[in-house]
Amino acid sequence: MNTVERYRNVAFGLTCLLVLFLIIYMLRPFWQAIVWAVTLAIIIYPVHRRIAERHGDTVGALVSTVAAMLFVVGPLVLTGLLFYAELRTMAAVVEQGADGREQSLSLSHLIDEADRFVEPYAQQIGLTDFSVRTTTENWAKSLQGKTGQFITTGIQVILNFVFGMLLLFFLLRDGRKLQIPSLDLIPLEREQSQRVLDSVYDMVHAAFLGIVLVALAQGVAIGVTYWLLGVPFPFLLALLSILLALVPMAGTPVLWVPIAILLAAQGEYGKAITLVAVGILVVGQIDTVLRPLIIGSRVKVHPAPIFFSLLGGIVTLGPVGVIVGPVVLIVGIGAAQILREMVRQAASEEEAAEDAG
Secondary structure, rough: OOOOHHHHHHHHHHHOOOOOOOOHHHHHHHHHHHHHHHHHHHHHHHHHHHHHHHHHHHHHHHHHHHHHHHHHHHHHHHHHHHHHHHHHHHHHHHHHHOOOOOOOHHHHHHHHHHHHHHHHHHHHOOOEEEEHHHHHHHHHHHOOOOOHHHHHHHHHHHHHHHHHHHHHHHHHHHHHHHHHHHHOOOOOOOOOOOOHHHHHHHHHHHHHHHHHHHHHHHHHHHHHHHHHHOOOHHHHHHHHHHHOOOOOOOHHHHHHHOOOOOOHHHHHHOOOHHHHHHHHHHHHHHHHHHHHHHHHHHHHOOOHHHHOOOHHHHHHHHHHHHHHHHHHHHHHHHHHHHHHHHHHHHEEEEEEHHHHH
């Protein structure tokens, strides 16, 4: 290769990197929508394939996208709106200092109990002016004044939603056509590239079904229990329980155990026992039985790496880290396995060459 050809190759490589950087930079505001669109495409692709076999790729993609909007994305958007409404209601209650209704667990009483519990420890470390009620009231006032910020966030969510649904449609319609060119871009043999792609497919299924849906089931179960027991803001507590259920080694007990203790402290022993029983026998068993069953059947990876990839993904990337963290893990494991195979193959070829010589 002469100097001119080397210069052209280097210039072409740098140009490709620059174009790739610009593409990533332009798509940066929508990267979470891209991740969720790809995830939904993988999850609902088997259903889409059946529809497409009868009615064609375009009709199948359209029907599958509309179904995803109605049964997956729609409820999530509604949940976000309800969460915001209940959060504002709770902020108003905190700011007024009273619930204004008869409930077995008063929010105002909860704040007073927390103040009495925290005050001795706060004084020991020199925080003599610290007050849980003052802190929560200040938080409530700041929340009440952030309506404009919530509106801006809502507009961003809508834009991401539209972009994600468009991308989902094209992924479903043209996914099979894009698969072969995508595999050709990976600098591996076709069989190795396909193996990595299959492992990512299995991990996305396992992460979504074994982590997200299990957390959703736990949150719904404990949320219904809060509502039946008369605990205030059960919907908000249910959503917080779902988020806690996504975090390994934490889970819903972080929330329902203190609430059960507060119920018992107010003399509501029957309700406290009921909450503990549901938390252990129902919510706990959902996690113990379903999660290993779903994840273990698809992904042959030790639980410890999955735990750290999931936790690290959530901490660094937010909710989308539930999917991205485990996927990065499985791609890394797949790459390590392929590298090991290549090293073994090279060693075998060297031994064969030495024997032949």
